[in-house]
Amino acid sequence: MSSLAATGLCMGYTSGKLRTEILRGLSLSVDAGQLTLIAGPSGCGKSTLLSILSGLQRPDAGSVVALGEDLFRGDRYARDRFRLQHTGFVFQGFNLFPALTALEQVMLPLGYMGVDDVAAQARGRATLEEVGLADRMHLLPAELSGGEKQRVAIARALVKRPELLFADEPTSSLDAANGQIVIDTLRRIAHEHATTVLCVSHDPRLVTHADRVLEMEDGVILGDHRITNNGAMAEEENTP
Amino acid sequence: MIPLARKTLIHEWRRFLPAMLAVAFSGLLLLMQAALVFGIFGATAVYITSSDAQVWVGYPGTQSIELGRPIAPAARTAMLMDPGVARVEPFAWVGADWRGPAGTGGLSVFVSGIDTHADGMIFSDVLTPAQRASLKEPFAVIVDRGDLDKLGVPVGGQALINGDLVRIVGTASGIRALGGVNVVASLDTARQLSIDGGDGADVAYYVAQLKPGADPAAVAARLNAHARGYAAWTASSFARRAVFYWMFQTGAGLGVIFLAVVVFIVGAIITSQTLMGAIAGSVREYATLHALGVSLGSLRRVVLEQAAWIGVCGLIAGVLLSLALIGLAKFEEVPVALNLPAWIACAVLVMGIALVSGAAAVRALRSADPALLLR
Numbered sequence A: 001m002s003s004l005a006a007t008g009l010c011m012g013y014t015s016g017k018l019r020t021e022i023l024r025g026l027s028l029s030v031d032a033g034q035l036t037l038i039a040g041p042s043g044c045g046k047s048t049l050l051s052i053l054s055g056l057q058r059p060d061a062g063s064v065v066a067l068g069e070d071l072f073r074g075d076r077y078a079r080d081r082f083r084l085q086h087t088g089f090v091f092q093g094f095n096l097f098p099a100l101t102a103l104e105q106v107m108l109p110l111g112y113m114g115v116d117d118v119a120a121q122a123r124g125r126a127t128l129e130e131v132g133l134a135d136r137m138h139l140l141p142a143e144l145s146g147g148e149k150q151r152v153a154i155a156r157a158l159v160k161r162p163e164l165l166f167a168d169e170p171t172s173s174l175d176a177a178n179g180q181i182v183i184d185t186l187r188r189i190a191h192e193h194a195t196t197v198l199c200v201s202h203d204p205r206l207v208t209h210a211d212r213v214l215e216m217e218d219g220v221i222l223g224d225h226r227i228t229n230n231g232a233m234a235e236e237e238n239t240p
Numbered sequence B: 001m002i003p004l005a006r007k008t009l010i011h012e013w014r015r016f017l018p019a020m021l022a023v024a025f026s027g028l029l030l031l032m033q034a035a036l037v038f039g040i041f042g043a044t045a046v047y048i049t050s051s052d053a054q055v056w057v058g059y060p061g062t063q064s065i066e067l068g069r070p071i072a073p074a075a076r077t078a079m080l081m082d083p084g085v086a087r088v089e090p091f092a093w094v095g096a097d098w099r100g101p102a103g104t105g106g107l108s109v110f111v112s113g114i115d116t117h118a119d120g121m122i123f124s125d126v127l128t129p130a131q132r133a134s135l136k137e138p139f140a141v142i143v144d145r146g147d148l149d150k151l152g153v154p155v156g157g158q159a160l161i162n163g164d165l166v167r168i169v170g171t172a173s174g175i176r177a178l179g180g181v182n183v184v185a186s187l188d189t190a191r192q193l194s195i196d197g198g199d200g201a202d203v204a205y206y207v208a209q210l211k212p213g214a215d216p217a218a219v220a221a222r223l224n225a226h227a228r229g230y231a232a233w234t235a236s237s238f239a240r241r242a243v244f245y246w247m248f249q250t251g252a253g254l255g256v257i258f259l260a261v262v263v264f265i266v267g268a269i270i271t272s273q274t275l276m277g278a279i280a281g282s283v284r285e286y287a288t289l290h291a292l293g294v295s296l297g298s299l300r301r302v303v304l305e306q307a308a309w310i311g312v313c314g315l316i317a318g319v320l321l322s323l324a325l326i327g328l329a330k331f332e333e334v335p336v337a338l339n340l341p342a343w344i345a346c347a348v349l350v351m352g353i354a355l356v357s358g359a360a361a362v363r364a365l366r367s368a369d370p371a372l373l374l375r
Helices: A044-054 A077-088 A102-110 A115-131 A148-157 A176-193 A206-209 B004-011 B013-049 B074-081 B127-136 B147-149 B185-191 B216-224 B235-249 B251-282 B281-290 B295-333 B340-367
Strands: A004-015 A020-030 A035-039 A062-064 A087-091 A162-167 A196-201 A212-217 A222-228 B055-056 B087-098 B106-114 B139-145 B156-160 B164-172 B181-188 B201-208 B230-235
Touching: A004 A044, A020 A222, A035 A044, A035 A176, A035 A206, A044 A062, A044 A102, A044 A162, A044 A196, A077 A087, A087 A148, A087 B181, A087 B281, A102 A115, A102 A148, A102 A176, A102 A206, A102 B281, A115 B281, A148 A176, A162 B295, A176 A196, A196 B216, A212 B185, B004 B013, B004 B295, B013 B235, B013 B251, B013 B295, B055 B074, B055 B216, B055 B235, B074 B087, B087 B185, B106 B185, B127 B139, B127 B164, B139 B147, B139 B230, B147 B164, B147 B181, B164 B295, B181 B185, B201 B216, B216 B230, B216 B235, B230 B235, B235 B251, B251 B295, B251 B340, B281 B295, B295 B340
Parallel strands: A035 A196, A035 A212, A087 A162, A162 A196, B106 B181, B139 B164
Antiparallel strands: A004 A020, A004 A062, A212 A222, B055 B201, B055 B230, B087 B106, B087 B156, B087 B201, B139 B181, B156 B164
16 A cells, blocks of 8 residues: 555646646655655656645646545645644755754744644654764754754654655755765664655665665656665566 | 744844844834924924913814914903803914014014913913013013024013014923914013004903813813804814814925825835845745645744834834934924824834735745745
8 A cells, every 4th residue: 555646747837938847647656664766867847746745736637645635635724734744854955944953943843733842852852863963952053064954854854753754855965974874864764664755866876775766757757666675776667 | 832933033133133124214214204293283282282271262263373363351251150160361362573683684473472470371381480470571572492593682682573672581492383483471561562552452362270170171162152252172172273274284284294104105115125035034944844734824923923023123223213313303492292192103003014024925935836945
């Protein structure tokens, strides 16, 4: 049973007289407990796909079923609530609030979920320890390295205990070592918490760390590969 | 709950400082405009507001005090017969021509003839009992300190009013007029200076103090019921008539009000632009929170809280600056005045500017493409 499935997604933009199709009838299905990587060149529509799969943006056509719920049947408020309860997000640019310490960044979404301050602090500390930042909790983003910032961002997504975790180019502003730590953390989250982790990236280093790689180009999925334990790409299973 | 709005404001105060300054200067401009409007047009009611009379009786339909005409002494009798009236005092008002030393030319002046007793009602707030007593000297006059230069005569100096020699025996503060110079004299002196000669016909107003508990509006209504050739007003309604007459019946007043409207609009535009710029700087972080499921409504509250803090801080700065400038203006004898409703109205307008700007900034977030924001 897939935890996230999209059918016939179409999306395009009109700029002046020019119509650009970003997604052309794209379908996919993603399983829980795995790190799924959507790989493809820049501008192939990966980020747009992610924002539709997470309910941030409504597609021109097609449907998304997440955790058994049709995302675009309800209104914007219903999708906000769904994301608040079930999803986490990690971005290329970290997008941390400059004024908040690592612990406060992580506690922030819990406040909006109605978790009280004491519980939020306990969960925030535990999550920061999980991503290896136990001794960095009280530092501001300006005092953290790029890799540490991205781990704070991961902790901020993870602290909600989401069933769905989306990551948009999480390693592109990191060096090799930090990129490695981040992608390993994402994979461990998928395996240990049975979370559906969906990561989009054009970074070829990530391919060997994913459980499954979907190749995307020109708004459609061109290839689907399962990765074996030794990091080799298994035979192509199907082409949706 | 993490106090995101306040923490961000404090941490990134440099980014929010221009918005706060814009709010402060909008507030300053609005307050100073209001202070000048009230100061300048309040001067038209200075006879009324700086006196402790509660009921004024004058020529029917008089719109402003300098438009008064002589009324019959019978008015005084009617007032004294009213059960609510304790005391009645005449107030003479003479338009006259001032001739100072050579070189200053002629000036139009308004001569007020007042009761020189220590408990006189007219100008009770601006003249000391000693100053009143000094007016008992024939042809002694008191003028506003700010008018001395215009009159060209120092305290103790002499000049001609309607051809009679008068002497300035002192100065007071707060009796400046709009469109002329107020000269205060005794009732006798005023009569002498009147071109008609001293037959008492130039008494333009009678003012009354009431017995404790008497209602000024009721007394004025009773007097008006049987009035012939005169009319009665409460002090506050007569003052309002005078201010409104100058504000709305003369082009000058409308000009100042028009300028105040322009100031408000310009202030609102500048403030909203700087505030939107400051808030737009955090748009990626807000978009991230939205992606994590925080509703736009909750984000709007964060931004509005920031806008409100900016409004409050800007307002405090604006008020402090205004107080300093008003103090300076008063020191320089510039007519400025602000009452509590005017302060409150300006504060509400300034906070309104800040909050509307914050709401506009949230709209910018909503219309942005999440896929582009979330890089």
